[in-house]
Amino acid sequence: MTFETSRYIGTGGPGRTRPALQVISWVVLTIAASARVTSAQGVPTFNKDVAPIVFARCGTCHHPGGPAPFSLLTYGESRQRATLMAQVTKSRFMPPWKASPGSGPFVGQNPLTADEIELIQRWSTSGAPEGDSHDLPRVPQFHEGWQLGTPDLIVTPSRPFTLQAGGTDVFRIFVIPVPTSTVRFVRGLEFLPGNPKVVHHANIRLDRTVASRRYDDADPAPGYEGLIAHSATYPDGHFLGWTPGQIAPLLPKGMAWRLDPGTDLVVEIHMQPSGKTETVAPSIGIYLGSDPPERTPVMLRLGRQTIDIAPGDASYTITDSFVLPVDVEVQAVQPHAHQRARTISGVATLPDGTTKTLIEIGEWDFRWQHVYRYVAPLRLPKDTTLAMRYAFDNSATNPRNPVLPPRRVFWGQRSADEMGDLWIQVLTRDSSDRRTLVDRFRPKVLAEDAIGYERVIQSDPNSIALHDDVAQIYLELGRADEAATHFATSAKLKPDSAAAHFNLGTSLAVSGRVDEAMSELRLALKIQPDYARARNNLGGLLLQRGRANEALDHIREAVRLEPANIEARTNLAAAHAVLGQFNLAVEAIETALRLNPTESVAGLLRLRREAYKQGVLPAR
Amino acid sequence: MLRYVSAALVAGALVGTTAYSASGIRLQTVDGVLIDPFQTPSGTKAVVLTFVSVDCPISNRYAPELRRLYDRFASQGVLFRLIYPNPAESIDTIRRHLKEYGYRGQALRDPRHELVKIANATVTPEAAVYATSGQLVYRGRIDDRYVNPGLQRAQPTRRDLEDALSAMLAGKPVSHATVPAVGCFISDFLR
Numbered sequence: 001m002t003f004e005t006s007r008y009i010g011t012g013g014p015g016r017t018r019p020a021l022q023v024i025s026w027v028v029l030t031i032a033a034s035a036r037v038t039s040a041q042g043v044p045t046f047n048k049d050v051a052p053i054v055f056a057r058c059g060t061c062h063h064p065g066g067p068a069p070f071s072l073l074t075y076g077e078s079r080q081r082a083t084l085m086a087q088v089t090k091s092r093f094m095p096p097w098k099a100s101p102g103s104g105p106f107v108g109q110n111p112l113t114a115d116e117i118e119l120i121q122r123w124s125t126s127g128a129p130e131g132d133s134h135d136l137p138r139v140p141q142f143h144e145g146w147q148l149g150t151p152d153l154i155v156t157p158s159r160p161f162t163l164q165a166g167g168t169d170v171f172r173i174f175v176i177p178v179p180t181s182t183v184r185f186v187r188g189l190e191f192l193p194g195n196p197k198v199v200h201h202a203n204i205r206l207d208r209t210v211a212s213r214r215y216d217d218a219d220p221a222p223g224y225e226g227l228i229a230h231s232a233t234y235p236d237g238h239f240l241g242w243t244p245g246q247i248a249p250l251l252p253k254g255m256a257w258r259l260d261p262g263t264d265l266v267v268e269i270h271m272q273p274s275g276k277t278e279t280v281a282p283s284i285g286i287y288l289g290s291d292p293p294e295r296t297p298v299m300l301r302l303g304r305q306t307i308d309i310a311p312g313d314a315s316y317t318i319t320d321s322f323v324l325p326v327d328v329e330v331q332a333v334q335p336h337a338h339q340r341a342r343t344i345s346g347v348a349t350l351p352d353g354t355t356k357t358l359i360e361i362g363e364w365d366f367r368w369q370h371v372y373r374y375v376a377p378l379r380l381p382k383d384t385t386l387a388m389r390y391a392f393d394n395s396a397t398n399p400r401n402p403v404l405p406p407r408r409v410f411w412g413q414r415s416a417d418e419m420g421d422l423w424i425q426v427l428t429r430d431s432s433d434r435r436t437l438v439d440r441f442r443p444k445v446l447a448e449d450a451i452g453y454e455r456v457i458q459s460d461p462n463s464i465a466l467h468d469d470v471a472q473i474y475l476e477l478g479r480a481d482e483a484a485t486h487f488a489t490s491a492k493l494k495p496d497s498a499a500a501h502f503n504l505g506t507s508l509a510v511s512g513r514v515d516e517a518m519s520e521l522r523l524a525l526k527i528q529p530d531y532a533r534a535r536n537n538l539g540g541l542l543l544q545r546g547r548a549n550e551a552l553d554h555i556r557e558a559v560r561l562e563p564a565n566i567e568a569r570t571n572l573a574a575a576h577a578v579l580g581q582f583n584l585a586v587e588a589i590e591t592a593l594r595l596n597p598t599e600s601v602a603g604l605l606r607l608r609r610e611a612y613k614q615g616v617l618p619a620r
Numbered sequence: 621m622l623r624y625v626s627a628a629l630v631a632g633a634l635v636g637t638t639a640y641s642a643s644g645i646r647l648q649t650v651d652g653v654l655i656d657p658f659q660t661p662s663g664t665k666a667v668v669l670t671f672v673s674v675d676c677p678i679s680n681r682y683a684p685e686l687r688r689l690y691d692r693f694a695s696q697g698v699l700f701r702l703i704y705p706n707p708a709e710s711i712d713t714i715r716r717h718l719k720e721y722g723y724r725g726q727a728l729r730d731p732r733h734e735l736v737k738i739a740n741a742t743v744t745p746e747a748a749v750y751a752t753s754g755q756l757v758y759r760g761r762i763d764d765r766y767v768n769p770g771l772q773r774a775q776p777t778r779r780d781l782e783d784a785l786s787a788m789l790a791g792k793p794v795s796h797a798t799v800p801a802v803g804c805f806i807s808d809f810l811r
Contacts, residue, residue, distance in 0.1 A: 069677040080708065083805035084769065093770030128808070165722070166684030168774050197677075275680035276721045339774065365770070399767045402774035 044123040045131020046075045053116050054078055055140050057095050060245045063142040067196035067244035073139055075130045086124035089117050096244075096368050100360040103346075107373040108246060147247050148190045151285025153178070155265065160281035161222045163198055168402070169272050169367075171415050174223040175207070175216040176265045176284070185256035186235070187289040188249070191242035191267075194281040198271045201369050202282070204240035205266040206259070207232040211465070212266045223269075227413050227456065230449065230469045232266040235259070237297035237425060239334055239371045246370060250287055254294035259286075270367070295427060297331060298437055301445050302346070302388040303421035304411070305452030309340070311406035314395040318420045321387040325440045326433040328384075328426035329377035333359050336421040339366050339400045340392045340409065346422045351383040358386070358424065366400070366415075377427070390420040411455050446473050450482075464490045464500075471507065480511035491520070498528035506537055514541050532561035536568040539575065548578040566592045566601065570608070577612055585612040647703075647728040647735060650715050657701060657728055657735055658754065665697035666749055666757070666788055668781070669735065673706045673744040674717045676804035678769065682745045682762055683721035689762075690724040693785050700725030705744070706809040707731035733810055743803035747781045751788065758784035760799035768802055 044050060054062075054072050061068035072078045078085065088094040089112055097111050112120075123129070155176050163170060193199035207213070211229035218224065234240060236257040239248065251257075265284060304318040335344045346358035359372055380386075394406050402416050403409070409418050428434040453470035460466060467486040474483035487504040494500050505520030521538040524531055539554035552575040558568040573588035589609040593602060611618040646654040660667060670686060672679045690700050702725055704714050711729070718727055730736055739748035739759060749758040763776035784794045 070675050076708070080706070080808050081804065082808050084808070088769050091768065091770060093768070166681070273681065273684075274677070275683035399771055399773050404775070404777060 043126045044119050045129045047131035048135035050123050059140050065144045079128045082124040082128035086121045089120050098361045098368050100362050103357040103359045105375045152288040153286040156283040159222045160279045163271050163278040165277050172223040174267045175212045178263050184259040185289045186259050187251045187256050188287040189240050190285040192283045198274050198278045200270040200272050201243040203268045205232040206235045207264045207266050234299050237299040256289040256293050297425050297427050300424040305448050307411040307418050309394040309409045312395050314393045316392040319389045324384045326436050327381050331425045332373040334371045334423040338418050339402045340394050342393045343391045346388045349385045388422040464493050480507050483507040498524040502534045532558045540571050551575050566595050566597050582612045582615050645734040650711050650727050660699050664699050667699045669701050669703050669748045671703045671741045671744045671746045674709050676744050678803040679744040702727040703730050705730045705736050705806045743801050746801040758794050761801035766802035
C-alpha cells in the first residue's frame with residue numbers, strides 16, 4: 001500500500017537555532033560529569049555523583065517521552081533500576097556504543113569512563129542513596145518533538161502500521177511520496193519514530209522511480225517486507241537514518257541534496273515487539289535550503305554479495321577493498337550486517353604503508369546500526385587502499401543466530417539472510433576528482449550488485465522486476481550478452497509486453513547480435529505498432545545492414561510518432577545521407593539541434609552537419 | 621474484570637480445602653480482596669507465580685508467551701497468578717497493564733515483598749512453580765530468549781517454564797529446579 005502524505009507545513013521558523021545551543025550545553029554537562037567523578041569519595045549518592053552522569057550520558061534517550069523505554073531523570077526512576085544500571089553499564093550494553101576505542105573520534109562517541117562505571121557499581125551496592133538535595137545539578141530540559149526545529153515539510157504514512165505483540169523483530173519498508181512540485185534542496189531530515197518503545201532504527205533512501213511504490217502496492221498492509229529496490233538510494237552521497245539518541249545535524253551551506261518532484265522516501269524501519277499490540281506512525285521532517293549543492297559527497301560501499309555460509313561455520317569471513325584514485329576526506333562510515341555477523345573492521349592503508357582504522361566493532365549487534373561521523377574528516381591520499389573484513393558465526397552456539405538448527409545462508413536483504421557492507425562517505429577536492437572516483441568505483445559496486453541479484457533470482461526466478469533490474473546493471477557494465485539473457489527471460493515471462501521485446505532487442509543490438517535484435521524489435525512492433533523507439537532502433541539496424549530504403553520508412557514513422565525524439569532525427573539524417581539526400585540530412589540535424597540536446601550530443605550533431613554539408617558520410 | 625472477581629470469590633469460598641500449607645501471608649488482588657497466594661480450588665495440580673512489573677521491557681515482552689502457557693496449561697489444573705512486587709505500581713496502574721498486555725490469570729500486589737522472599741524471586745519476569753504439596757518445583761526464567769539484558773536470541777532454545785510444567789503434569793522430575801532469570805531487579809523496588 002502506498003502512503004499519502006498527510007500534512008504540508010510552511011516554511012520553518014526560527015526554532016533552528018536551538019540545536020546548536022543544546023550541543024553546547026551537552027558539552028558543558030559532560031565535562032562537569034567527568035570532574036565530579038574524581039572528587040567522589042566514600043559512598044556515592046544520586047544527587048552528587050550519579051545524577052550528573054545520568055543527566056549527561058543517559059538522559060538524551062532516558063527522559064519522559066524519549067526513545068528509551070523508561071526515564072531515569074529522577075532519583076525515584078534511577079533508584080528503581082540501580083542494579084540494572086550497574087549491570088548494563090559494566091557490560092557496556094549501555095550507553096549503546098559499539099565501536100571499539102581506536103577508531104574515530106566520532107560525533108557522539110561518549111562511552112562511560114572506567115571511573116564512572118565503578119561509581120555506579122558502588123552507588124548500587126551501597127543501597128543507591130539519594131544524598132543531599134542541594135547537590136542535585138539542574139535537571140536537563142528535553143523538549144519533545146522536532147529537535148532540529150520546525151521542519152519545512154512533514155510527511156507521514158497515511159495509515160499507521162500495527163505491530164504484533166510478540167515474535168521476532170520486524171523490518172518493514174514504508175514508501176512515502178514527498179509533496180513537492182518543484183526541485184528542492186534538502187539540508188536535513190529528522191525522523192520521529194512515533195512509537196519509540198518499539199521503533200529501533202530507521203534507514204531512509206530516495207526512489208525517483210515507481211519501483212518502490214510498486215513493491216508497497218503489492219502488500220495490502222501499510223508498507224512491505226522484502227527487497228529494497230535498486231533505484232532506492234542514499235541521495236547524492238548522504239546518509240539518511242535514525243537510531244535512538246542519534247540525529248544527523250543539518251548539512252552546512254553548499255552541501256544540500258537535490259529533491260526532485262515525484263520522489264518517494266523509502267523508509268526501512270526496524271521494530272521490536274513490546275509484548276502488546278502497538279501502533280507505529282512515524283513522521284519525517286524535511287528541512288529545506290535555498291541553494292543548490294556546491295560539493296556533493298560520494299558514497300562508497302565495500303562488501304560482498306557472494307556470502308554463502310555453511311551451517312555450523314563459526315568463522316566465515318568476507319573481505320573487500322578498493323584503491324582510491326584521488327585524494328578524499330572521509331566524513332562518515334556505516335557498517336551494515338545482519339544477525340550472524342560477529343566482528344567488523346574497516347581499515348585504510350596509506351601509500352606509505354601506515355594504516356588508519358576506519359571502524360572496528362568487536363561484538364556486532366544488528367540492533368545498533370549507527371552512522372559513525374568523524375569529528376574531523378579523515379584525510380586519505382590517492383592510492384590509499386580501503387579494506388573491510390567481516391566475520392560471521394553460523395553455528396548453533398551463536399545466540400544471535402536466527403535460524404536453529406543453523407542452515408546454509410546466502411546474501412540477501414531479508415533479516416534471516418546475511419549482508420556485509422561498509423558504507424563510506426567521502427568528499428573529493430573538486431568535481432573533476434569526484435567524476436574520476438565515481439567512474440572508477442561504480443563498475444565495482446555494480447558488479448557486486450549483479451552477484452546479489454543473481455542470488456536472489458535463484459530463489460525468485462519468475463520476478464520480471466528482478467530480471468529487468470539486473471539487465472540494466474549488466475548494460476551499464478557493458479555486459480550486453482548477460483543483459484540480453486535476463487531481458488529474454490522477462491520477455492518469456494511476459495510475451496505480450498512490447499517493452500519486454502524492445503528491451504531484449506536493444507540489448508541484443510548492443511551485443512552485436514543484429515539479426516536476433518531485429519526480430520525482437522519486429523515482435524515489439526507487432527504488439528504495439530506505434531512504438532516509436534522500437535521503430536527508430538529497427539530503422540537504425542536496417543541502416544547498418546545497408547537496407548536504407550526500408551530503414552527510412554521506419555525512421556520516418558518514428559519521427560512522426562515522436563517529433564521531439566533527437567535520436568530519431570539523427571537516424572533520419574543518417575538514412576537520407578546514405579541515400580545521397582544530403583540537403584534533407586542537414587535539415588534533420590538542424591531540427592535535432594533545435595530540440596535542446598545536451599552539449600555533448602550537440603557537438604556530435606554539429607560534426608555530422610558539417611560532413612553532410614560537404615556531401616560525405618561521417619566516420620562512425 | 622469479571623474473571624478476577626469470580627476467581628477471588630471461588631478462592632474465598634474454598635478456604636480450608638486447599639492442599640497447600642498456608643503461607644500465612646495475604647496479598648491484595650486488583651479488586652482489593654486479600655487472599656493467600658497459595659490458596660487454590662480443589663483439582664489444582666500446580667500454581668505458577670510469575671513476578672512481573674509494569675515498565676520493565678523484558679517483563680512486558682513475555683506477555684504473549686505467558687498467555688500461550690496459560691492457554692496450554694490452565695485447563696490442565698495449572699493455576700496462574702501474576703505477582704506485582706513494585707510498591708510504586710498502584711491497583712489502577714496494574715489493572716491498565718493487565719488489560720493492555722492481555723494477561724490472563726489472577727494478579728496480586730506484593731508491595732512488602734513477602735512473597736518475593738518466600739519464592740526467592742530476584743527479577744521480573746521470573747516464575748515460581750509450586751506442587752500441590754506446597755513444594756517449590758521450579759524457579760527461574762520463563763525461557764532462554766534473553767542471555768543478558770543486551771543479548772537476545774531470535775527465538776528461545778529452551779523453554780524452562782513450559783518444560784517444568786509438562787514434566788510435572790506427566791509425573792516426571794523437573795530437570796533443573798532453578799535457572800537464573802534475566803530482567804529488572806526486584807530488590808531495587810524496595811529501597
